[in-house]
Amino acid sequence: MSISATTVQGGLTNLSDEIIDELRGRVSCPVLAPEDAGFGEVREVFNAMHPGDPALVVSCSGTADVLDAVGFAREHGLALSVRGGGHSIAGLSASDSCMLIDLAPMHAVHVDPAAKLARVQGGAVWADVDRETQAFGLAAPGGVVSDTGVAGLTLGGGYGWLRRKYGLSCDHLVAAEVIGADGQVTVASEAENTDLLWALRGGGGNFGVVTWFTFALEEVGPTVAFTGVFYPVEEAAQVLRGWRNYVAVAPDEVTATFLTVTMPPDPTLPPVLHNRACALVGGVYSGDAAAGMDILRPLRELGTPLMDMSAPTPYVEVQSGFDAFFPRNTLQAYWKSRYLSSLSDEAIEFVAARAKSRPSPVTLVNVFSMGGAIAAVPPDATAFAQRSSPFLLSIDGNWTDARDNDANIAWVRETFRESAAYGDDGVYLNFTGRSDEPPSVAVDSAFGANLARLAEIKAKYDPTNMFRSNNNITPAGG
Structure with missing residues (x-):
């Protein structure tokens, strides 16, 4: 018996039982073919539109x-995908x-409180951290x-509730352990392989498998001080205008989002919210909770509140407060996003x-406030280049029935296309x-002037483009 797998050239190759047993003999973790017990229990993805149907899964336990696994894929010319959080x-x-x-399985988190550092394995999710x-x-x-x-999140940038005070996830990445296309362990830090660290700060999964982040x-x-207020969607324009005016003068400790x-x-919700279209304003103050409230x-006085959940709230609860909107492997999802240099009254309408x-x-239709610590970092200081725009518009198309894919995708694309009139x-x-x-x-569009340097670093660390299942950067000269 053999398994048919895609090659890096896009063709197919057959992996015999003997070849798969060779891999099983190398690793100390499960190697799963579709007929094996446990294959269906591999970590599910978020987007049910792209569940994936791999030929072979190596469920790694460590570096x-x-x-x-990378060495095996290289020797046999196999196309690779890497699933961290999925x-x-x-x-x-x-x-x-x-x-x-x-x-x-690689989700350990080790904290050094004296040094204010955390080492995090590549399969962790933010709840673990x-x-x-x-x-x-x-x-x-x-x-x-x-x-x-x-x-x-980190390799792509990383926006969260601390973004205006402390910047992006990638801005806090100070070191990484990377398994490259050459099958070697490379440490990227501010002391060694600094070009690779620069690229990992927003350049995506182009450069290898990151097994540890620091x-x-x-x-x-x-x-932390938290605000969460539901307003009627009929008041969305009024609420968004007030939100825009507030974030224009708010201190950097405030991070706010409109959706x-x-x-x-x-x-568990008040009846007034049942099946109710709402404009939701969320905000976090990174500092003293009492002063922050x-x-x-x-943000609690922008319209007619249907429900106000604002209160000093444990940070871990704030971090999981939006989880219910994004259940894993349930929603068909197609999103588009666009940075805006301003939020005019016409854009708000x-x-x-x-x-x-x-x-x-x-x-969801979302507007994120940016600026603050994000904009304080020069655009060429990390691979993540877009730091000047004060707003991000995100059109999160989510639905549950695959038969509705065409209509929902078309709506997202139309919304995205029309939004270009208000800034791009x-x-x-x-x-x-x-x-x-x-x-x-x-x-x-995302990397702009940083793309040429990223292509050179890609050519250095992955000249054959082994790691291509990502927002791919073509190696320079390739």
Whole structure:
């Protein structure tokens, strides 16, 4: 018996039982073929549109297993995918017929509170990090969904509730252990292989498998000031105008987000929210919680509140507060994002109108406030180039029935296309689904002037483009 697997050239090769047994003899972890027990229990992806159907899964337990798996793939010319958290909107860790390196068992987090550092394995999600770091009143800037993978978020940039005070996840990456295409362990830090560290700070999974991340930590929590207010969607334009005016003068300690969603008929929610389309304003103050509640108060007075959840809140609860909107392997998801250099009244009317026309109750139309610590980093200081725009518009198309794919994707694309009239400062790759245009268009838009240097670093560390199941950067000269 043999398994058919995709090669890096795009063809097919047969892996015999003897070849697979050779791999099993090298590693100390499960190597799973589709007929093996446990194959169906490999960490699920977020986006049910791209579940992936790998030919072979290596469920790695540590760095040595990743080394052997990469070496095996290189020797046999196999196409590789790497799954950390599995939260890629574009399904970049869910390729069909590939050899999948599954990092889910590698989720350890080691905190050094004296040095304010955390070492995090590549299969961890942000809930793993927050649980350990908050034991010491520390945090690294993470995402807004606790189930998000550390690897994908960090390598792609990383926006969360601390972004305006402390910047991006990638800005706090101070070292990484990487298994490269040459099958060697390379340490990238501010003392060695500095070019690789620069590239990992926002350049995606182009340069190898990151088995360990080291993050600098900040003093946060355990309680932070949090605002969460539901307003009627009919007041979306009014609320968004007030939100825009507030964030224009708010201190950097304030990170705020505006989104629209339809709430389910959940018995834990007040009846007024059942099946109700809402404009939700969320905000966090990174500092003294009591003082922060006063500073955040204007966000609670933007319209007619349907429900106000604002209160000093444990940071770990804030980090998981949006989890219910993003259940794993349940939603069909297609997203588009666009940075905006301003948020004009016309743009606000557009966002409010599209919020009311959403084709699915679980589709979100979001506006994120940027600036602060994000903009304080020069655009060429890390691979992550887009730092000047004060706003990010994200159109999160989510729905549950695959039969509705065409209609929902068309709505997201139409909304994205029309939004260009209000500013076009590039895209955020972590919030971008598989595109109907060449992938290089989004990559060019995201990396801008940094792309040439990234291509040179790609040529140095992965000249044959072994790691291509990502927002791919073509090696210079390739």
